[in-house]
Amino acid sequence: MTRPATHRFDAAVTGLGIVSPAGVGVPGSWERVCSGIPTATTDPALTGVPVDFSCRVPGFDADALIGRRKAWRLDRFVQLAMVAAKEALEDAGLDPATWDGTRVGVVLGSAVGGTATWEQQHRTLLDKGAEQVSGMLIPMLITNMVAGQLAIEHRALGPNLVVSTACAASATAIGTARELLRSGTCDVVITGGTEACLTPSIISGFARMGALSRRTEDPAAASRPFDVDRDGFVAAEGAGILVLETPEHAAARGARVRARISGYGATADGHHPTAPDPSGQGVERALRAALADAHLTPEDIDHVNAHGTSTPLNDAAEAKVLRRLFGDRPAVTSTKGVTGHALGAAGALEAVFTVLAVEQQLVPPTANVVKQDPEVELDVVTEAPRAVPVRAAVSNSFGFGGQNAVLVVTQA
The missing domain is CATH 3.40.47.10 (Thiolase/Chalcone synthase)
Structure with missing residues (x-):
């Protein structure tokens, strides 16, 4: 059903999922954000980098949350999205085993993709030679694979894409997902974004640009938006997923609509x-x-x-x-x-x-x-x-x- 542009279109938000520095899961993340307690801390993975602190997801165990057999084949940016998507679909009350997957799309945003895999395999290339580079490098590295993996996991067989507009990427993805609903192409879209690039090369690049805070002596006080003494951002990782539905589809199944x-x-x-x-x-x-x-x-x-x-x-x-x-x-x-x-x-x-x-x-x-x-x-x-x-x-x-x-x- 194509809707005239003169009418407002309200995409129903029926599910939320999040993996963030504030916590794994929506309740814990929301509580921490409302507390106003910063999450930045010294990051051992950045030892030797000029800016050695970040906001990393705490206690994220991919083997426990996804399963060891599946997790080892996925870069961290995909792992985070998989966990957030599972929470969002459960929150929405949707069972992929029973839906018409051809009417379900996936639109996600990511700026960088699988940098942890890239850096690891580059070290392998330099230290051990080309024959030791993993055959999984490309499917773990390339940015589109996060949407592809979610489609495989949840039998979402409609339009499937990743947009990359730097730090606007996942907002662009959500806007694009809404257009798929408005046009009548999909009834449900899994949307949002993911990033996991707290790696030495990426953080060094941002540091060389002068974009990062240099408060290495007090990381918790480093991210200070709108403060007179702000001096740069603190790099973070995470994934946020929203389940969007057409109003008609949400109403037909009696879904709880959290917002629009x-x-x-x-x-x-x-x-x-x-x-x-x-x-x-x-x-x-x-x-x-x-x-x-x-x-x-x-x-x-x-x-x-x-x-x-x-x-x-x-x-x-x-x-x-x-x-x-x-x-x-x-x-x-x-x-x-x-x-x-x-x-x-x-x-x-x-x-x-x-x-x-x-x-x-x-x-x-x-x-x-x-x-x-x-x-x-x-x-x-x-x-x-x-x-x-x-x-x-x-x-x-x-x-x-x-x-x-x-x-x-x-x-x-």
């Missing part, structure tokens, strides 16, 4: 490979496009989950746009203060947290805001979660290359 994805906007800055456009014109166009898609105005938005990376340039540019468009009325947070920046998975983690904020009418705090930057003229939630009426919220995601993606989340 009601708008999506995407633009390009066309400005610089790594720096945001200081005018914020691309971001503003994405926000306005998402609001128009949702048939809402800026006055309808009660909460903003900001991209808020804790970098000097990004936070300043985003804050100017938010102030220009919304004033100081919405309750603004950046959950990256707790979780760090999960790169291509960030938009999915934050979409899950935005759905929970709308569902529970509770905005989590931004960690480590000791002194808010005076140029950030926004109502930034700090110290403790804030209970506020949230009819509609936006979740912002921006990536290298000037790629912007904005989601609008509304009440069920």
Whole structure:
């Protein structure tokens, strides 16, 4: 069923799953994010790297969660997504053994793919020679395999793809998934994103760019979005999965609808490979496009989950746009203060947290805001979660290359 563009389309969010530095599973992750307690800590895997701390998923045991026979064939970025997808499908009350898989799509986002496998096998090549490189290198490395593996696991036989728009990737994926529902191509889409690239080469690259915080003496205080003393982001890993359905499909099976994805906007800055456009014109166009898609105005938005990376340039540019468009009325947070920046998975983690904020009418705090930057003229939630009426919220995601993606989340 093709729907006229003049009608708002509300994709029903019926399932959530998450594996994040704040915990494995939605309840634990949400509790930690609402606590405002940061997760950054010294990372033994980064010993010798100029920035030796990160936000890593705690206690993740792939053998126990997936099964040893399956886990050894999967890079960590796929393992994280497999666990999050299982939780999301169980939360949605969907059984892949009984569904029409041809009507189920998978759209995920990831910026980098299987870097842990790549680095490991490159060392094998150098130390032992080409004949010792694993035959599993390519299927473990390439980014599209996370969607392919989920399709194999859950018999999801509809459109199957991975999008890569840097740190906007999983928000782009969610917006794309919604379009598959709106067009009538799918009844259900498993969507979100995943990233697991806390490896020496990737972290060294970010460090050389000057993008990372250098607070090696106090990692827990390093991710500080909108704080006057912010000095860079803290790299993280994780996976967030949302089960989206058409309203008709969700209603027909009596599904619980947690919230709705009601708008999506995407633009390009066309400005610089790594720096945001200081005018914020691309971001503003994405926000306005998402609001128009949702048939809402800026006055309808009660909460903003900001991209808020804790970098000097990004936070300043985003804050100017938010102030220009919304004033100081919405309750603004950046959950990256707790979780760090999960790169291509960030938009999915934050979409899950935005759905929970709308569902529970509770905005989590931004960690480590000791002194808010005076140029950030926004109502930034700090110290403790804030209970506020949230009819509609936006979740912002921006990536290298000037790629912007904005989601609008509304009440069920």
